[in-house]
Amino acid sequence: MKASKKEFIAEAEDLLFECQQCVLEIQDTYLTAVSPDTINALFRSMHTLKGLSGLFGNQGITDISHALESLLDDIRLGKVPVTEDAVDFLFKSSDTLSSAINGLKEDAPVDLSAHIEEIKNFRASMQAGEKGLDIQGLIDDSILRVLSEYEEHRLKANIKTRNGIYLFNAIFDLSTFDTSLEELTKKIKEEGELISTLPTSTGVPDGSIGFNLMFASSQNAEAFKQHFSGNLEVLVPAKHTDQQIAPKQDHTVRSATTTVRVDIDKLDRILNTIGELTLAKDAVKRIGAEIEESHPHSPLIRDIHKISVSFERRLSELQDEVLAIRMVPIGQIFSRLAQVIRRYSRETGKEIDLTLYGEDTEVDKSIAEEIIDPLMHLVRNSIDHGIESAEERLGKGKREQGAIVLKAAQKGNHVVIEVIDDGRGIDIAIVRKKAIEKGLIDPDAKTEDREVLDLVFAPGFSTKDVVSELSGRGVGMDVVKEKLSMLGGFTEIRTRKNEGTTITLTLPITLAIINALLVRAGKHRFAIPLSAISEIIVIELKDIQTIEWKNVYYLRGEMLPIIDVGKIFLLETDKNDQTFAVIVGFGRRKLGIVVDEIIAQHEIVIKSLGNYLKGLSGFAGAAEIGRHEVILVLDVESIIEQSLTRQEGASYV
Amino acid sequence: MVMEDKGVTGSILIVEDSATTRALLRAVIEEMGDFTTTEAASGFEALKLLPTQEFNLIVTDINMPDINGLELISFVKNNPRYSHIPLIIVSTERSEEDRKRGIALGAMAYITKPFRAQELQEVVKKALHHEGL
Numbered sequence: 114m115k116a117s118k119k120e121f122i123a124e125a126e127d128l129l130f131e132c133q134q135c136v137l138e139i140q141d142t143y144l145t146a147v148s149p150d151t152i153n154a155l156f157r158s159m160h161t162l163k164g165l166s167g168l169f170g171n172q173g174i175t176d177i178s179h180a181l182e183s184l185l186d187d188i189r190l191g192k193v194p195v196t197e198d199a200v201d202f203l204f205k206s207s208d209t210l211s212s213a214i215n216g217l218k219e220d221a222p223v224d225l226s227a228h229i230e231e232i233k234n235f236r237a238s239m240q241a242g243e244k245g246l247d248i249q250g251l252i253d254d255s256i257l258r259v260l261s262e263y264e265e266h267r268l269k270a271n272i273k274t275r276n277g278i279y280l281f282n283a284i285f286d287l288s289t290f291d292t293s294l295e296e297l298t299k300k301i302k303e304e305g306e307l308i309s310t311l312p313t314s315t316g317v318p319d320g321s322i323g324f325n326l327m328f329a330s331s332q333n334a335e336a337f338k339q340h341f342s343g344n345l346e347v348l349v350p351a352k353h354t355d356q357q358i359a360p361k362q363d364h365t366v367r368s369a370t371t372t373v374r375v376d377i378d379k380l381d382r383i384l385n386t387i388g389e390l391t392l393a394k395d396a397v398k399r400i401g402a403e404i405e406e407s408h409p410h411s412p413l414i415r416d417i418h419k420i421s422v423s424f425e426r427r428l429s430e431l432q433d434e435v436l437a438i439r440m441v442p443i444g445q446i447f448s449r450l451a452q453v454i455r456r457y458s459r460e461t462g463k464e465i466d467l468t469l470y471g472e473d474t475e476v477d478k479s480i481a482e483e484i485i486d487p488l489m490h491l492v493r494n495s496i497d498h499g500i501e502s503a504e505e506r507l508g509k510g511k512r513e514q515g516a517i518v519l520k521a522a523q524k525g526n527h528v529v530i531e532v533i534d535d536g537r538g539i540d541i542a543i544v545r546k547k548a549i550e551k552g553l554i555d556p557d558a559k560t561e562d563r564e565v566l567d568l569v570f571a572p573g574f575s576t577k578d579v580v581s582e583l584s585g586r587g588v589g590m591d592v593v594k595e596k597l598s599m600l601g602g603f604t605e606i607r608t609r610k611n612e613g614t615t616i617t618l619t620l621p622i623t624l625a626i627i628n629a630l631l632v633r634a635g636k637h638r639f640a641i642p643l644s645a646i647s648e649i650i651v652i653e654l655k656d657i658q659t660i661e662w663k664n665v666y667y668l669r670g671e672m673l674p675i676i677d678v679g680k681i682f683l684l685e686t687d688k689n690d691q692t693f694a695v696i697v698g699f700g701r702r703k704l705g706i707v708v709d710e711i712i713a714q715h716e717i718v719i720k721s722l723g724n725y726l727k728g729l730s731g732f733a734g735a736a737e738i739g740r741h742e743v744i745l746v747l748d749v750e751s752i753i754e755q756s757l758t759r760q761e762g763a764s765y766v
Numbered sequence: 767m768v769m770e771d772k773g774v775t776g777s778i779l780i781v782e783d784s785a786t787t788r789a790l791l792r793a794v795i796e797e798m799g800d801f802t803t804t805e806a807a808s809g810f811e812a813l814k815l816l817p818t819q820e821f822n823l824i825v826t827d828i829n830m831p832d833i834n835g836l837e838l839i840s841f842v843k844n845n846p847r848y849s850h851i852p853l854i855i856v857s858t859e860r861s862e863e864d865r866k867r868g869i870a871l872g873a874m875a876y877i878t879k880p881f882r883a884q885e886l887q888e889v890v891k892k893a894l895h896h897e898g899l
Contacts, residue, residue, distance in 0.1 A: 290814075
């Protein structure tokens with residue numbers, strides 16, 4: 114009995130997963146064209162789930178999947194349109210189903226009656242338009258009675274669009290009627306839609322067969338009488354001429370296309386153009402400044418200033434709009450992760466209680482796509498290495514079920530995503546041992562725990578000698594780190610033995626145009642992304658102390674690692690006693706970057722350094738800052754990384 | 767088999783566009799006893815077959831490409847030559863409304879796909895006895 118329940122749940126979860134995939138697919142395509150196959154597949158999965166739960170004798174799930182099956186049948190038949198509401202409703206319903214299945218698993222049945230009622234109501238409300246149409250009086254009952262439900266739906270739809278409904282009676286020789294009828298129906302289909310083909314023997318001589326063909330068309334009866342010789346009856350006259358139909362159709366087309374789907378590449382191109390325009394805007398501004406210098410009283414100055422201000426404002430509006438278009442709620446990613454978690458949970462036999470927070474948090478579509486794999490990896494790691502087996506958990510006095518929390522929140526220009534588990538945590542002693550073995554840390558140095566912990570992100574580092582099937586061979590935390598760094602983000606890890614691990618991913622909300630701080634070190638200028646900067650301080654060089662080969666500065670009582678851009682890139686810098694330190698990073702991962710001068714804030718579009726310079730670390734890319742000057746953009750994350758793990762001055766290039 | 771004791775015989779027309787279902791229906795029906803089954807892959811084929819021989823029973827699907835099962839039922843029931851032939855609808859479970867319409871048009875019974883052999887045999891047996899009365 115227990116085994117059959119387990120099997121039922123496993124199979125139900127598979128079906129649910131298929132349903133969710135279909136709903137995702139529908140969500141992705143409903144604005145353009147949902148494939149009927151997808152809707153059919155969803156319908157079939159629901160149908161199977163209903164049959165399965167019926168077999169298992171679970172009334173609640175049978176009823177709810179039955180109600181959903183009916184709704185999907187309506188969608189399939191075109192009776193219920195695939196609107197945003199419908200897609201949302203399908204999502205909600207699959208969640209309900211999922212909680213029902215989970216409830217069954219925990220022997221805590223969920224009361225579904227309210228949901229079933231809701232599905233029925235939703236279905237009724239979506240069909241309302243058609244139900245209101247009474248065709249009883251319009252068309253003879255003998256015809257209506259033989260229509261299948263689908264045909265009736267087509268009939269009503271045609272009457273609603275004010276098409277004429279016609280009945281044509283034709284008599285053919287019984288032996289050849291199929292070919293003759295085919296010719297006739299072909300003609301009808303050219304002018305309209307064939308709704309019903311009713312064979313009849315009433316008033317038909319022996320050896321012959323009659324057909325009552327009901328069809329709909331926007332043409333009026335006169336147009337048909339020319340085409341068909343025979344008995345044409347007008348059941349419902351067409352309610353418009355061709356001229357009248359035009360604005361009506363125009364209206365419906367407009368309302369159907371208030372939303373469009375756009376290829377992300379197109380938006381990228383728009384952003385690129387905006388980037389180029391930003392450069393042009395800066396050029397105008399600069400020309401204004403030059404004119405002001407050479408001809409301080411020129412009347413042109415005011416005009417140029419006005420134009421460049423307006424240019425700047427509109428450009429930033431345009432940029433904001435385009436960036437807003439690219440935003441997607443992180444819930445889309447979470448729901449995909451949720452499916453993965455359910456699957457892995459089943460594969461490993463570890464029960465996982467998943468909680469999601471901040472699904473509405475928005476992030477750029479391209480970042481959303483890039484972040485899925487790292488998140489997937491972290492989640493797998495949690496289930497695989499973090500969460501203990503049920504026995505082990507019970508032994509530790511923990512709840513039998515492992516908990517995973519996915520949390521998203523916006524913090525300024527960043528989105529912070531946390532993957533939290535309540536597993537065994539990372540054993541720092543083992544990491545330390547391993548790191549010493551690999552020569553990543555000096556066994557004699559007093560490396561702090563958090564520095565040791567950061568090493569789990571180092572390439573090829575794994576504390577597990579046996580690579581688990583789940584996490585996959587060769588994909589480690591270093592890949593997660595690399596991806597985040599590529600996106601201009603940060604990773605942070607916190608862990609407590611036997612309490613769990615929290616991995617925090619901090620990502621910029623958008624990738625496109627960024628604000629940067631231009632700084633100078635010696636003769637060279639660099640850009641530092643503003644989003645990475647927490648503050649800028651003036652420091653006396655003598656206050657920089659050297660502790661264990663590392664330069665540090667005490668900022669408000671806290672030790673801040675310091676690096677000198679001039680030194681790491683081997684540049685000749687100014688020899689001042691006092692200088693600036695740009696503080697980058699967040700939380701515990703902070704770093705002061707010493708520069709000679711703070712120049713200005715500037716909008717930049719980061720361009721890749723290309724294949725030749727791909728191996729260069731320390732730079733995120735290059736940017737053009739007007740007058741065809743190209744400067745390098747510092748990769749703050751990799752600099753923090755290197756400064757925390759290696760001695761200053763180590764090979765950067 | 768129990769069926770054979772009752773001497774169930776007859777000529778049965780099976781109207782169904784799916785070849786697999788047709789074969790299944792035929793096998794299940796022929797298992798019952800001494801039956802002649804004739805298969806029609808569409809409504810049109812059924813219309814052509816009807817005048818060719820005396821059928822004791824028609825088993826029809828509803829959703830077919832040319833004319834639907836309801837139209838076939840209506841044709842049969844409105845033609846004095848065929849109106850005595852009992853009809854059984856074999857259709858998918860979701861077309862509940864269509865099944866009701868079929869019954870309203872004069873079909874004797876309906877069976878839901880997928881069906882159990884025994885279920886179909888019971889209904890066929892009843893339909894034939896009904897005809898015999």
